[in-house]
Amino acid sequence: MRLLVINPNISESVTSLIDAEARRAASPGTVVTTRTASSGVAYIETRLESLLAAPAVAEIVAAEGGDADAVLVAAFGDPGMPGLKELVDVPVVGITEAALATASLLGVRFSIVAISERITAWYRDCVDRAGLTSRLASIRSLRDPLRGIGTVQEDFREDLVRLAHDVVEHDGADVVILAGAPLAGMAREVAHRLPVPVVDGISAGVAQVEALVRLAPGTARAGSCARPPAKDNAGLSPALAACLAAPHTTGADR
CATH class of the missing domain: 3.40.50.12500 (Rossmann fold)
Structure with missing residues (x-):
């Protein structure tokens, strides 16, 4: 099982704490990859700071989330959630x-x-x-x-x-x-x-995403967590643009 863990704060010292606990909590055979947001604040305390963190988290999810079996957003308050659930076809869970x-x-x-x-x-x-x-x-x-x-x-x-x-x-x-x-x-x-x-939150998040992957409940092809409809966009990174250009499916396509 491949688990992508994202620190929405820019603090590498916090990423080290997250990574250590995620690895302690992970089951044998789970491969943990931890990433730190490239922009934002040292630690998030407010709604605005959460809003600032969300784009950096979305970039990492778009770039690496598709290669993982699950994604864990490792800041209490879950910056970017629940919108991030629409971005990739694997479970995306926040520690909150x-x-x-x-x-x-x-x-x-x-x-x-x-x-x-x-x-x-x-x-x-x-x-x-x-x-x-x-x-x-x-x-x-x-x-x-x-x-x-x-x-x-x-x-x-x-x-x-x-x-x-x-x-x-x-x-x-x-x-x-x-x-x-x-x-x-x-x-x-x-x-x-x-x-x-x-x-x-970190150990609970690891346990929850591992359970979701093992349950294999399927992906959201309809409902509010399905991928957004394809449309023109501008100023997005190649990774985000590629995610948004992925085929949009509905319940009728099952």
Whole structure:
């Protein structure tokens, strides 16, 4: 199984965290290829920054996604989703939707622990888009400025664990999601310190896409995730233009 993992942030230090956790979570025989966005911001906190990241992610998906068995978009908030599902004929999954789906199977109500206060509004939008707002117990976040995006785990580990305890004790969470690629791998290191299941978006994403590939459910040839109709375009990269020029099929073509 060939898995393409994309960091929508431009931070190579975060890509290293993502790659390490993806490889730990992958099944034997899964080949993980990790890529970093060529444009955008160091880490995404807002809707605008997510919008800026989406074109860079789309470029990587267009260039390499067709050669993979699945694509994982590895930033909480899933920049470019769900539109990226229309681009290639393999499963394209974001770590937010993977984490939310996993948490929903582990408990009734879940909480999200985030790395900044500004990021929480965007995360609420993502939960709402997934139709899971009624199951969201809370979102709690760090309040102090980050010293480095690649060192958040080391700098704020105890604060993050405290927040995880708070959402269980005060907000009624059955499951805790440690949100964001900078926290990749932390869940497996602190799970023994928490009284409820802890979900990591990267490992959840790897497990979910592996399951989708094994299920072989077919591709979207109709519906809202089918490829867009062919039409004139301008200013696109050769890879994106080629994807958009691929034959458009409908249910009648089956």
